[in-house]
Amino acid sequence: MKPYSLMLCAALALSACSGDGTNPFMKDEEPAPAPAEPETEPFALPGTSDPQATDPIQRREARAEDSSGTDYGNGFANDFAYDSASDTFQVEGLAFDGDNPPYQYTRGTAVTTLSKPGNSLYAVYEAPTTVPDFLTNSPISQLQHRVIYGVSDTGQTEFAVVRTGSYVGYGFGGFIYQRNNGVVLPTSGQASYGGDYAGLRDFDGRGGLEYVTGDADVAIDFDGFLNNCSGATCADAVRLRISNREIFDVNGNNITATYLSAANSNVPTGFSPLSALETITTRIGPNVMTENGEATGEVFTSRFGDTHLEGNYYLVMSGDHTSGAGGEIVGIVVLEGEDPRGSGITERETGAFIVKRR
Incomplete structure (x- = not known):
């Protein structure tokens, strides 16, 4: 993986930045819920309440507060903010991830x-x-945290994911994604979108943090399930495919081959060894899309005839998908399954994508 330089917002996404060089997307529209008053939303994730097709929409990871659950620590991250002048990032709500704000995270x-x-x-x-x-200026060691921040070239869609590798369980983190405008949806026909996929991989059962990259492809069949359900967008079908996935350690070394070697250590009779990481795909069905351009559904990978990783995708559409450039989409996937590199270890992949019409 070759690193190369880029300047977010300041260079390519001016519409997403405020006059003082900070990115308003990364400020939660509404505060995280208090522990005694869990937030409920019509959509699967908390965020913008009762949005319309003409509204900007922000969603964030739901906060998991049951310390006995494996997902404890999800959604604790809040007040994401980006400063283009210094190319630095702020995340609140996580312990031992730097001093108080502003902007304690620096470019990798x-x-x-x-x-x-x-x-x-x-x-x-x-x-x-x-x-x-x-008081004493003595150095205090901090925990390992990484943020991935993505923004489209129009500045109309954005995401951020933060995870840690310093806990035996998943630890504390979160994600957020948003469109900064409204949406115009087709009522029929099919549409295709493509772009990059990137994410963070953490573990329940051991520490450590990994990166993942890939290609994201989204196809939508508007009114595909016509006459099989009721509702303006209930018949719309979404197919998400994330292919060409590769895994990297935190130093940028490609460790895909090492992972595949472990996965191939016990190949069942009748199956060939894996030559690449499996493609993430969706379970296609009706009732996944809302009239405001949001969708959610199940995702999974298959390994040797069985489901390996499984979880959910969440996305929001942005812009006019009926004419011109054809709009764009930002989304998140979260999957987990058994890690073949050790006993009793669960791997979790939190990935994000921004795709545009093609």
Whole structure:
């Protein structure tokens, strides 16, 4: 993985930045819910309440507060913010990830980006390794945290994902994604979109953090399930495919072959060894799309005839998908399954994509 430089917002997405050089997308529209009052939303994730097709929409990872659950720590990250003047990032709500704001995360050193040249911008940010004691100035070790921040070339869609590799369980983190405008949806026909995929991989059962990259393809069949359900967009079908996935360690070394070697250590009779990571795909069905351009459904990978990773995707559409450039889409996938590199270890992949019409 070759790092290359880019400047978010300041260079290519001015419409997503405020006059002071900060990115307003990364400020939650509404505060995270108090523990005693869990938030409920019509959509699968918390965020913008009762949005319309003409509205900007923001969604974030739901906060998991049951300390006995494996997902404890999800959604604790809040107040994401980006400063284009210093190319730095702020995340609140996570312990030992640097001093208080503003903007404690700096651009990654070993890995600066997870996107391909010419595509939407996915930049990597790292929390500091030490923070001085506020009285004695003695260095205090910090936990490993990474942020991936993505923004489209129009500035109308964005995402951020933060995870840590310093806990035996998943630890604390979160994600957020947003469109900054409204949407115009077709009522029939099919549409195709493509772009980069990038994410963070963490573990339940051991520490450590990994990067993942790939290609994201989205196809939508508007009114595909016609006469099989009721509702303006209930018949719309979504097919998401994430292919050509590769895994990297935090130093940017490609470790895909090592992972595949472990996965191929016990190939069942009648199956061939894996030559590449499996494609992530959707379970296609009706009732996944809303009239405001959001969709959610199940995703999975297959390995040796069985489901391996499984989870959900969440996306929001942006712009006019009936004419002109044809709009764009931002989304998140979260999957988990058994890690073949150790016993009793679950791997989780939190990936994001920005795709545009093609």
